[in-house]
Amino acid sequence: MSDEGAAVVAAVQAVAERLEAERTHLTDLDSAIGDADHGGNMARGWKAAAEEVAALDDPDPATVVKTAGKKLLSEVGGASGPLYGGSLVFASPELEDGITAETAVAFAETYLEKVQDRGDARVGDKTMVDALVPAVHTFKKSVETDDLPPVEALAKAVAAAERGVDFTVPIRASKGRASYLGWRSVGHQDPGATSTLYILEELLAAAEEQLDVAETPPVDATSPTIPDGEEAAED
Amino acid sequence: MVGLVVVSHSRKAAEGIAEVAAEMGGDTRIEPVGGDGQGGFGTVPDDIEDALAAADDGDGVVVLVDLGSAVMNADVAIELSDVEAVIADAPVLEGAVNAAVAATSPKATVESVREQAEAARDVDKL
Numbered sequence: 544m545s546d547e548g549a550a551v552v553a554a555v556q557a558v559a560e561r562l563e564a565e566r567t568h569l570t571d572l573d574s575a576i577g578d579a580d581h582g583g584n585m586a587r588g589w590k591a592a593a594e595e596v597a598a599l600d601d602p603d604p605a606t607v608v609k610t611a612g613k614k615l616l617s618e619v620g621g622a623s624g625p626l627y628g629g630s631l632v633f634a635s636p637e638l639e640d641g642i643t644a645e646t647a648v649a650f651a652e653t654y655l656e657k658v659q660d661r662g663d664a665r666v667g668d669k670t671m672v673d674a675l676v677p678a679v680h681t682f683k684k685s686v687e688t689d690d691l692p693p694v695e696a697l698a699k700a701v702a703a704a705e706r707g708v709d710f711t712v713p714i715r716a717s718k719g720r721a722s723y724l725g726w727r728s729v730g731h732q733d734p735g736a737t738s739t740l741y742i743l744e745e746l747l748a749a750a751e752e753q754l755d756v757a758e759t760p761p762v763d764a765t766s767p768t769i770p771d772g773e774e775a776a777e778d
Numbered sequence: 779m780v781g782l783v784v785v786s787h788s789r790k791a792a793e794g795i796a797e798v799a800a801e802m803g804g805d806t807r808i809e810p811v812g813g814d815g816q817g818g819f820g821t822v823p824d825d826i827e828d829a830l831a832a833a834d835d836g837d838g839v840v841v842l843v844d845l846g847s848a849v850m851n852a853d854v855a856i857e858l859s860d861v862e863a864v865i866a867d868a869p870v871l872e873g874a875v876n877a878a879v880a881a882t883s884p885k886a887t888v889e890s891v892r893e894q895a896e897a898a899r900d901v902d903k904l
Contacts (some may be wrong), residue, residue: 616823620820620847621820622846624847624851625851625853633857661854
C-alpha cells in the first residue's frame, strides 16, 4: 500500500474512533437544537467508511477519500450525508497527484465550496461553516502567505476551527433544523461545527504521526478566525 | 422524451405522487425513489442516481423533491450522474403533475418541463 494511501486509511480510522467516543456528546448537543441523531449518524457512518477503506487494495489517497465519502453518502442520514460525504467525494480529485501542502489547500477549498454550495450557509448561520471557513482560510494563509510547514499550518487551522465552534454558542441559528428554534437556539453549541472540529483534530494528529513531528508547535493565536466583509457578503 | 424522478423521504409518498402524476402524464417515465434503504425515512444518493438512469431516455430528467436533505441528496446524485438532470423548485406533488403533462409535449425540453413544474408554486387552492 502506498504510504500516503495507508496514512489516509489510518486517518479515516482515527476519525471513526473519535466520533464513536464523542457519540453521546454530539447527540446531547444535537438534542438541544436538532433531532438528536448527529452522534449516532456520524459514528455509524464513519465506522462503515473506515471498514470500507480498510478493505481497499493498495489505494491512493484520492481513492481512499472518495470511497469514504461514498460510504458516508449512503450510511449517514439527513443532511450530514451529502454535506460530509458528498463534499469528500467531490474534493477527492484534488488529491490525485498525492498529498502536498498545495494539494491539501486545494482539497480544503473545494471541500468548503461544496459544503457552502450544498448547504447554502454562510459564516454566522450557526452551522459547520462557522468552523470550516476559519479553518480553511487559516490553513491557506498559513501555507501560501506565511510559508509555514504543513503540520504547523494545520495546527493553526484547528485552533481557528475551535474558535469557530465557540462562536456558534452565542449566535442564533439561521440554517438547518436549529433555525426552526429561532432565538431559543442561542446559547447552544452547534453539533455540526463540533464534529467538524473533531475531524480536523484527528487529521492533525494523523499528519503529525505521518510526518513524525515530535509535538504540535505552539500556535500563534492571532490568526484570522471569522473572516469579515468579503466572504460574508458573497452570494 | 423528458423523464421525471420523484424524491421523497417516504418511499410510499414518492410512489403515490408518481401514481397521481402518471394519471396525467401519458407515456412520461416517472421514477419514484425514497426511504433510507432500510425501511425508514430518508433519501440515498445512490438510489436517486439509479432512478435518474431509469427515467432518462436521452432527453434528460426533471427531479421533484420534498424537503431538506432530499434536496441535497438529489443535488449530489445529479452531480454524480451522467444523466442531464435538474431539480425543479416546486411543490413535489403539484410540480410532478404539471411536469408530467408538460413532458408529453413533442417540443418538451428539460428546461420547459422544469418551468411548468415551477409554475405549480403559484397554484391557488382557495
